[in-house]
Amino acid sequence: MSVLVLADHDLGVLSPATARIIAGVSALGPVDVLVVADDATAIAQSVSTLAGVAKVLTAKGNVLADSLEVLLSGLAVRYHYVAASAGSVGKDVIPRLAAKLDLMPVTDVVAILGPNRFERPIYAGNAVQTVTDNQARHILTLRASAFRPAATGNAAPIEAIDGAVASAARLIAEHRTESDTPDLATAQIVVGGGVALGSAENFQLIENLAKKLGAAVGATRAAVDAGYAPNDWQIGQTGKIIAPDLYIAIGISGALQHLAGIQGAKKIIAINTDAEAPLVKLADVALIGDLFEIIPQLISELNQRIP
Amino acid sequence: MKILVAIKRVVDHNVRIRVRPDGSGVETTGVRMSMNPFCKHAVEAAVQLSEAGHGDEIVIVSIGPKVANDVILTALAMGAHRGILIETDAALETLAIAKLLAKVVAEENPDIVLLGKQAVDDDSNHVGQMLAALTSRPQATFASEIKVTGQSLEVTREVDTGRETISVPLPAIVTADLRLNTPRNAALPMVMKARSKPLAVRTGAEFGVDLVPRLTVEKISPPAERVAGKTVGSVSELAAYIASEVSQMEAL
Numbered sequence: 001m002s003v004l005v006l007a008d009h010d011l012g013v014l015s016p017a018t019a020r021i022i023a024g025v026s027a028l029g030p031v032d033v034l035v036v037a038d039d040a041t042a043i044a045q046s047v048s049t050l051a052g053v054a055k056v057l058t059a060k061g062n063v064l065a066d067s068l069e070v071l072l073s074g075l076a077v078r079y080h081y082v083a084a085s086a087g088s089v090g091k092d093v094i095p096r097l098a099a100k101l102d103l104m105p106v107t108d109v110v111a112i113l114g115p116n117r118f119e120r121p122i123y124a125g126n127a128v129q130t131v132t133d134n135q136a137r138h139i140l141t142l143r144a145s146a147f148r149p150a151a152t153g154n155a156a157p158i159e160a161i162d163g164a165v166a167s168a169a170r171l172i173a174e175h176r177t178e179s180d181t182p183d184l185a186t187a188q189i190v191v192g193g194g195v196a197l198g199s200a201e202n203f204q205l206i207e208n209l210a211k212k213l214g215a216a217v218g219a220t221r222a223a224v225d226a227g228y229a230p231n232d233w234q235i236g237q238t239g240k241i242i243a244p245d246l247y248i249a250i251g252i253s254g255a256l257q258h259l260a261g262i263q264g265a266k267k268i269i270a271i272n273t274d275a276e277a278p279l280v281k282l283a284d285v286a287l288i289g290d291l292f293e294i295i296p297q298l299i300s301e302l303n304q305r306i307p
Numbered sequence: 308m309k310i311l312v313a314i315k316r317v318v319d320h321n322v323r324i325r326v327r328p329d330g331s332g333v334e335t336t337g338v339r340m341s342m343n344p345f346c347k348h349a350v351e352a353a354v355q356l357s358e359a360g361h362g363d364e365i366v367i368v369s370i371g372p373k374v375a376n377d378v379i380l381t382a383l384a385m386g387a388h389r390g391i392l393i394e395t396d397a398a399l400e401t402l403a404i405a406k407l408l409a410k411v412v413a414e415e416n417p418d419i420v421l422l423g424k425q426a427v428d429d430d431s432n433h434v435g436q437m438l439a440a441l442t443s444r445p446q447a448t449f450a451s452e453i454k455v456t457g458q459s460l461e462v463t464r465e466v467d468t469g470r471e472t473i474s475v476p477l478p479a480i481v482t483a484d485l486r487l488n489t490p491r492n493a494a495l496p497m498v499m500k501a502r503s504k505p506l507a508v509r510t511g512a513e514f515g516v517d518l519v520p521r522l523t524v525e526k527i528s529p530p531a532e533r534v535a536g537k538t539v540g541s542v543s544e545l546a547a548y549i550a551s552e553v554s555q556m557e558a559l
């Protein structure tokens with residue numbers, strides 16, 4: 001049973017999510033990976049080293065949904081599975097592709113139980129659906145955070161395909177978040193801040209702690225709406241889904257839409273003035289107190305303990 | 308310009324849902340229902356476009372049981388002009404929903420179709436994209452800003468790396484993110500007026516679309532429970548805990 005995976009990438013670099021998607025689907029069969037970019041060379045090279053990859057296909061073009069749909073629907077006939085990560089590109093194109101092929105997709109998969117049995121969360125992660133898909137072909141998105149990354153050491157062949165397809169849509173501007181912190185969706189440690197931070201300047205306390213720990217920075221929707229953090233830092237039902245080994249939640253109440261994004265976290269630490277906050281109640285370790293006093297002290301203590 | 312907005316009636320987003328012990332689904336009887344929040348942003352966007360002189364008519368369509376009338380009335384009270392309820396008691400998959408909506412698009416021929424980016428019950432985030440495929444229209448999903456520029460839309464989208472602005476020629480499909488706007492609460496006179504606005508009730512069957520589910524839902528289970536932890540008394544204790552966790556982490 002053959003699998004086609006659409007690679008995620010940014011600024012010519014392969015996204016860490018892709019290695020996890022490849023590992024996730026490699027039990028289903030040999031995996032070909034499609035890289036669509038104006039210059040796919042370096043990205044394809046990184047993909048080819050991943051275990052489980054049979055072949056890397058490269059196509060020139062952009063990742064706007066309508067053109068990707070045409071490209072993918074042309075390739076799909078050769079595969080039993082087409083999969084992508086449940087990031088913004090996968091969410092944009094996979095349902096569109098499925099409808100074009102008259103198939104019902106299975107998205108946000110967090111566990112593959114067999115060749116056609118999958119688990120996916122619903123209701124902000126408050127319930128888990130087990131579905132069987134008896135269609136001829138399976139169109140999937142997977143949550144990268146639910147899978148471990150594929151090993152490296154492979155040297156799969158790279159083959160260019162004729163893929164330039166025009167899009168009716170046109171990209172006119174990108175407003176990217178400049179940050180040198182790790183990828184939020186796949187980070188091992190995440191430090192998240194809530195509306196309690198009070199301003200974008202104060203939010204740097206969160207960034208400082210994250211920097212100390214080599215962690216990614218996250219935020220609640222309320223913090224993003226207030227302008228303290230950019231939208232791509234939002235964790236939750238409608239933001240990014242994270243599954244770090246350690247999540248440190250600071251000044252975050254733990255609304256169910258936020259909890260939806262952190263269910264995969266192995267350990268949770270909460271710092272909050274309110275001992276009754278839902279997040280404090282489910283944290284592995286909680287410290288009750290004012291974050292403005294706690295965070296600077298915590299950073300200096302960590303400086304002594306973790307050089 | 309004509310704007311079609313598709314909306315869904317779902318368990319209210321503030322309700323903590325309960326999974327039925329027999330695994331057959333999520334308890335919905337006696338549970339507060341309301342318009343899916345993202346759909347509300349879509350309706351608000353349509354009303355704002357219309358107020359800015361870009362929409363002559365806003366048509367609301369919802370697919371669901373008879374009681375889904377209430378969310379259509381809410382949308383009419385917000386400023387939409389007429390509603391269509393495609394009545395069905397079946398739990399339809401997103402593909403079937405998109406196929407029904409594609410029929411409505413063929414009948415109504417709107418310039419813009421607005422939808423919420425996802426419904427907070429199944430969390431699918433499919434319907435706009437599927438409708439775009441079935442109607443061969445360009446799409447702009449996860450919109451946080453919409454501008455009309457002649458015969459196209461400039462849409463700012465929330466993506467993994469921040470935001471991006473794309474231009475899509477009309478007719479197009481747009482799905483709304485939460486930061487697109489702040490939905491209005493309709494004043495009582497508007498709610499009264501909504502009742503006299505036209506609302507057509509149709510049946511799923513009359514569209515001649517295959518509505519049979521493609522996936523079999525085996526069971527619905529509650530997520531794994533977390534065990535409650537402990538509270539530490541000082542920053543040093545917390546620092547010690549973090550340092551020990553970090554030292555135990557296996558390298559990726």
Ligand SMILES: Cc1cc2nc3c(=O)[nH]c(=O)nc-3n(C[C@H](O)[C@H](O)[C@H](O)COP(=O)(O)OP(=O)(O)OC[C@H]3O[C@@H](n4cnc5c(N)ncnc54)[C@H](O)[C@@H]3O)c2cc1C
Binds near residue numbers: 223239251254289344
């Ligand atoms: C459809 C929908 C989708 C949503 N999606 C998301 C999503 O994806 N992600 C998300 O996060 N939210 C989402 N939300 C919003 C969510 O419901 C909550 O409003 C939000 O998560 C609350 O953010 P918060 O914890 O920062 O703020 P609050 O709930 O206001 O909590 C602030 C916390 O800070 C604590 N605090 C205050 N001062 C201090 C201090 N000095 N020191 C320490 N602690 C302090 C308070 O005790 C409180 O617990 C969504 C909402 C809707 C309706």
